[in-house]
Amino acid sequence: MNRPTAPHTSCLAIVLAAGEGTRMLSSTPKVLHSIGGRSLIAHVLGAATDAGGAEIAVVVGPGRDDVAAEARKLVPQAQVFEQRERLGTAHAVLAARKAIEGGAGDILVMFADTPLVRAETLTALRAALRAGAAVAVLGFTPQDPAGYGRLVMTGDDLTSIVEEKDATAQQRAIGFCNGGLMALSGAHALTLLDRIGNANSKGEYYLTDAVAVARAMGLKAVAIETSEDDVRGINTKAQLAQAEAVLQGRLRAQAMDAGVTLVAPETVFLSSDTKLGRDVTIEPNVVFGPGVTVEDGAVIRSFSHLEGAHVGRGARVGPFARLRPGATLGTDVHIGNFVEVKQATIEDGAKANHLAYIGDARVGEGANIGAGTITCNYDGVDKHRTDIGKGAFIGTNSSLVAPVKIGDGAYIGSGSVVTRDVPADALMVERAEPAIKQGWAARFRAAKAARKKKS
Ligand code: UD1
Ligand code: MG
Numbered sequence: 538m539n540r541p542t543a544p545h546t547s548c549l550a551i552v553l554a555a556g557e558g559t560r561m562l563s564s565t566p567k568v569l570h571s572i573g574g575r576s577l578i579a580h581v582l583g584a585a586t587d588a589g590g591a592e593i594a595v596v597v598g599p600g601r602d603d604v605a606a607e608a609r610k611l612v613p614q615a616q617v618f619e620q621r622e623r624l625g626t627a628h629a630v631l632a633a634r635k636a637i638e639g640g641a642g643d644i645l646v647m648f649a650d651t652p653l654v655r656a657e658t659l660t661a662l663r664a665a666l667r668a669g670a671a672v673a674v675l676g677f678t679p680q681d682p683a684g685y686g687r688l689v690m691t692g693d694d695l696t697s698i699v700e701e702k703d704a705t706a707q708q709r710a711i712g713f714c715n716g717g718l719m720a721l722s723g724a725h726a727l728t729l730l731d732r733i734g735n736a737n738s739k740g741e742y743y744l745t746d747a748v749a750v751a752r753a754m755g756l757k758a759v760a761i762e763t764s765e766d767d768v769r770g771i772n773t774k775a776q777l778a779q780a781e782a783v784l785q786g787r788l789r790a791q792a793m794d795a796g797v798t799l800v801a802p803e804t805v806f807l808s809s810d811t812k813l814g815r816d817v818t819i820e821p822n823v824v825f826g827p828g829v830t831v832e833d834g835a836v837i838r839s840f841s842h843l844e845g846a847h848v849g850r851g852a853r854v855g856p857f858a859r860l861r862p863g864a865t866l867g868t869d870v871h872i873g874n875f876v877e878v879k880q881a882t883i884e885d886g887a888k889a890n891h892l893a894y895i896g897d898a899r900v901g902e903g904a905n906i907g908a909g910t911i912t913c914n915y916d917g918v919d920k921h922r923t924d925i926g927k928g929a930f931i932g933t934n935s936s937l938v939a940p941v942k943i944g945d946g947a948y949i950g951s952g953s954v955v956t957r958d959v960p961a962d963a964l965m966v967e968r969a970e971p972a973i974k975q976g977w978a979a980r981f982r983a984a985k986a987a988r989k990k991k992s
Contacts, residue, residue, distance in 0.1 A: 546642030550590030554649035555598040555620040568649040574808030574827040580652035587656035594636035625741030662720035675716030676760035685714035698745035716768030901927035909934035
């Protein structure tokens, strides 16, 4: 992510997360839904912080402790305010009056349901304040302006914002619309906000009226143009999916710009925090959940799913592999098809090429895990560890009943159930004596055939 250099003025970002709609049809609050493996509000807080918002205030609806907790998880020093009644965007901003009184130079007002705004866009708004505006809003030209406030311009100056419900037919014909987010000069913010009334068709205190109020006070307001994607608000599950698509497009482009090979970018799903090194190759249809790092030169083959995992240099994963949280693969490790790894360290050069479950374990350097090997880590109540030494060889279809230790260089014969520690360089094999009965099958078939003839 490019971190634009923010202006030196202090900045307070007020994130509006109250006024929850019901169109998501969900028991989860809207702003706690995720895109790119991160909540909507987390994206907004991330952009605010990247744009220099050193102080963060979050305005939540009544009793929304879950939203407050998510905000504090990301920004522990965030101040949380409650808007008790949903009386409009300006009223919501004023719920954070105490934070505004702190005297920050720039105030950024952001919407927690508008997660795609980039830090550079916010920085451009702040730069407009530096250039003398008291109010700077984001303007865009949507394909369909319905529902948006219209920006009434006089030359380069923004004269007012008219909400669609209050607009004349002539104003409705304006294609340049309000993206919603805006920057207010800290010196004027409270005066502007306190002068906003609610004499409009909704009876709400509109933040957008800050523009007309500023103009009436002889202050300057401007619109900074941005893309529709930057100001995409989310009210429905379909819009959530659209936002996910936009974000994935950005993340894929960033990965490729950083030297990652995506064979079929549109089929690879990344998380906002996915870290991919140079010359990493990602084959089609790979999903990265949160918390994945892949070091240089590694190859992630098709249909693999990774989450909370670290993949070392030159490692090969998949096809059809699953790395769950705590999977840590060293250099040149091979994890092949239908292998699941969880809470396990696989040291340099170790291989598990087919059909295995490795959980709560260490696999030493260069060890080989045969097909069908299972670490039996769970006894129904507790989890236990398996420790496999350097260069050990685990024969196919072995069950390693944890807690258990396999020494360096030890061999486990195929099909063994290992319930005791195995010393270094030993062979452990557990197998019933094979019974081979010469001619048995032929006699069996003959007897069956004779019985069939009789009946
Ligand atoms: C707002 C703008 C509109 C702009 C549009 C862009 C106003 C008056 N209108 O309209 O010009 O084109 O965004 O998407 O600002 N909120 C509260 N408390 C409230 C009201 C709203 O916290 O009392 C929060 C909402 O949760 C949301 C944000 O403020 O995050 C915007 O409110 P919303 O109702 O979506 O405003 P729009 O009608 O979309
Ligand atoms: Mg909206």
